[in-house]
């Protein structure tokens with residue numbers, strides 16, 4: 001057993017972190033998380049911290065669920081690993097596929113497994129291009145997505161994503177592959193200007209049509225987006241947006257991919273965000289809540305019509321050592337049963353989701369630096385502003401999100417800061433009392449952030 005200081009020193013010396021540099025923290029060092037239960041995590045100094053982010057939007061059933069732990073234990077003893085490359089399969093991956101056909105939207109009956117959301121989105125790129133090849137339209141190769149979208153960190157997923165700072169990691173545009181195009185995001189609050197949300201939603205959706213016409217419909221393979229954009233700041237499109245996107249995809253014979261990595265498995269008050277937003281995609285990407293993050297597993301779901309074409313193309317020359325990993329699949333099965341048996345989706349839709357949003361709305365009405373609150377179910381973004389009337393954010397080096405995130409850390413609450421938004425995405429098992437604690441702590445941290453900026 002090491003002390004916190006020892007862990008931090010070793011972390012600094014040997015561990016390269018995704019998306020952050022522990023050296024930049026100086027003396028403070030990283031917070032070392034050692035255990036978890038329910039909605040709480042503990043650090044190596046035994047601080048009990050309310051996890052308002054369910055890890056990284058993924059621990060949907062909360063921590064410490066024996067049903068998932070025992071499923072992993074049983075499966076590890078029975079068959080810890082086997083592949084599905086050699087015309088072989090195993091019961092957990094078969095059963096998980098069957099179960100997914102029950103909980104995913106109508107018409108999704110075929111599933112391909114991967115190890116992460118990024119791999120699953122890479123898989124989408126390959127399968128969709130293969131689909132158009134089989135259909136005799138090999139020119140249809142280009143993917144369109146949105147600025148400020150996050151679809152993962154592999155090369156193709158980074159290219160699908162719309163985050164400039166990720167594209168530029170390898171130098172000027174170095175990580176952006178050819179064949180990936182981006183349109184504007186439906187972020188009315190900061191980008192809508194004088195338009196109504198409805199006008200703005202329509203305008204942003206029509207950017208897709210403009211882009212398709214510019215590229216030529218015969219070269220566009222698919223449009224991919226999250227039903228509600230998560231890491232971009234929990235951006236809920238205006239009501240006019242998705243129907244127009246759906247119309248355009250249909251008109252130009254462009255496949256629609258819903259990235260459900262965050263929105264899936266109850267987060268928005270339905271099993272899938274596509275249901276919440278009224279979308280009928282051809283493909284869906286799933287990860288995170290599929291196993292509540294207990295083990296890495298991801299999947300893509302294919303609509304029957306899409307699969308019928310793909311299935312006519314012979315072998316799918318694509319796969320991962322861990323596609324349909326038996327232990328991860330067994331955990332995913334137990335996870336889906338847990339969500340069902342505890343009515344978590346209904347609970348989010350009818351009880352805890354509205355309760356959280358009512359509490360957050362109170363902050364919008366009363367707090368000087370809260371401009372708006374967005375989201376559905378147990379997925380929320382708090383927009384930080386310097387001036388409410390003009391919707392002016394803290395800009396430049398006034399990184400209010402990071403300041404607020406650090407206040408949350410000091411107050412034993414995890415809220416993620418992305419840009420000028422604070423993100424809330426707790427376990428779906430969170431109780432009303434725990435939501436009260438979350439809201440009370442959030443207010444303390446917003447107050448402290450406001451004070452730091454003289455507001």
Ligand code: PLP
Nearest residue numbers: 116117118150151152259261287
């Ligand atoms: N898609 C979305 C919408 C995500 O939020 C993420 C991860 O945050 C991914 C894809 C990538 O998933 P993973 O980190 O499992 O590769």
